[in-house]
Amino acid sequence: MNEVPLQLVEAPLEETVVRIALAGALGMFLGLEREWSQKSAGIRTFSLISLLAAVFTILSLETAVGEGLLILGGFLVIVQGVLLAVQGLLGDEDAGLSLTTSVSMLVAYGVGALVAAQYIIEGVTVAVLSSLLLVLKRELHEFAWGLSREEMRSTTEFAILAFVIYPLLPSSYDLNLGVTEITLEPTVIWLMVVAVAGIGIANYAIVSTYGDRGIAVTGFFGGLASSTAVVGTMLDHVRQRPDAASYAVAAILLANAAMAARNLAIAVGFTIGGGSPVLVEAVVPLGAVIVVAFAIAGLTADWGQSSEMDLESPFSLKNALAFGAVFLVVLVFGSVAESSFGTLGFYATAVASGFVSSAGATTSAVVLYRGGQLAAAEATIAILLATVSSIVVKAMLAATSSNDGFRNQVAIYSVALLLGGSLASLVFIV
Structure with a gap:
């Protein structure tokens, strides 16, 4: 009887489908602040990026073609981030905000890969800290600008x-x-x-x-x-x-x-x-x-x-x-x-x-x-x-x-x- 709770705690995170779902949830968590700030990439984009990273990571661990897909996915996220940054430079949106969104997308990709590779604590930590950095944007700017x-x-x-x-x-x-x-x-x-x-x-x-x-x-x-x-x-x-x-x-x-x-x-x-x-x-x-x-x-x-x-x-x-x-x-x-x-x-x-x-x-x-x-x-x-x-x-x-x-x-x-x-x-x- 004492072994059942331990199995219930350990088994889900070892299931591939559970790790894919967690990667998507953490991507949504990261995209929440971007959505609230009405940026070009929001909850859906960030969640899809994390899901993509999770799928490619699992394929890289279990198949021969997965590693190439994982690298290709990361490259595509970087390209998309560069396009957003350029759009910010040419458009009305602040270039710094566009760059933040671009980097956040790459972080979401990394979080999905970490979770899929069973680095659960590391992935959750990166997601939480990144979200804090996004939410505390004004406070961090005021702190830095106010330093003597x-x-x-x-x-x-x-x-x-x-x-x-x-x-x-x-x-x-x-x-x-x-x-x-x-x-x-x-x-x-x-x-x-x-x-x-x-x-x-x-x-x-x-x-x-x-x-x-x-x-x-x-x-x-x-x-x-x-x-x-x-x-x-x-x-x-x-x-x-x-x-x-x-x-x-x-x-x-x-x-x-x-x-x-x-x-x-x-x-x-x-x-x-x-x-x-x-x-x-x-x-x-x-x-x-x-x-x-x-x-x-x-x-x-x-x-x-x-x-x-x-x-x-x-x-x-x-x-x-x-x-x-x-x-x-x-x-x-x-x-x-x-x-x-x-x-x-x-x-x-x-x-x-x-x-x-x-x-x-x-x-x-x-x-x-x-x-x-x-x-x-x-x-x-x-x-x-x-x-x-x-x-x-x-x-x-x-x-x-x-x-x-x-x-x-x-x-x-x-x-x-x-x-x-x-x-x-x-x-x-x-």
Whole structure:
């Protein structure tokens, strides 16, 4: 009885007629936006192109003449696309729109071929992403046109880090320090650097778009990239407007929540699929910090107010490399300290590095855990110590404010966050 559902799920996609029907449906899906935009090629044309590709692909897999037909079909689609582009140049239709339609037809042909060749997931992915690109045409144009020179440069630098440097790095490297030998994972380390930089870019886009609509956006999303930036902004805001202390405190709390969420994402996300079990031990204490921060912010803030954050460039190659350098130094010194003074040495390193970058200390602990140099409990403690350091340093920065109410509230609520995380850890252990 248990084998029947599995057969029902697997059998249809292996049937030729089902794959032909799916190819036609995906072609219709791709042509939907073109039809809605009243272009020269719409639902029927795109569906027929995908069906043609599916038929020729199946013939190429099962007969000797099919491969030639598949190539001929692709050539005919290209010719038709060129004719549409020329028609757009000579007629009233925008040449760029005609070119988009022409390329979309070729994509539809490719989707039909992928599905017929049993690359189902790949074909569906291409169809969905292509449809999104067509639907989000205006938004993508506005985004590209609205980029400043600095933003364009930052985007290019990020693309180089993510798509050029990352594939060139080795999967592992043994670093001999004399007193100890560390097995580094350059690809994982660089992926973490790219992930943190990507969070910064996403934060920049969201805060730039919605920053003046509420402190929840500026505090939480600002804290994903730099919680210190949130504190600095709120310090200046409270200095200029003392009555803004309640939601300035909420912004710092939400920045702490974002910082804890980022560390939790690194701790869990980068241990999925590795040789070691997922680091679930960090979920409860960090989750408690997030929940307590949101609860206090929701109860104490005046949500009728709003604040703007003046963020710098969305991404900086210098900052990314600096983060990578801090992370590598923490990793090396943490390993040396652990080798010389045991686990306590690495804990001390995690506390110190948490004042600079809790993400760096978290990634260091995760890499050592993945390499088997730290146990799950030890890696979790190091992550928590770095998180505590980050909360404490923000409270220390807030203590420089001349507003007594503001600095006292930040101090009290920071203690509440620490107690909440500690109690959750004790309950979980017991």
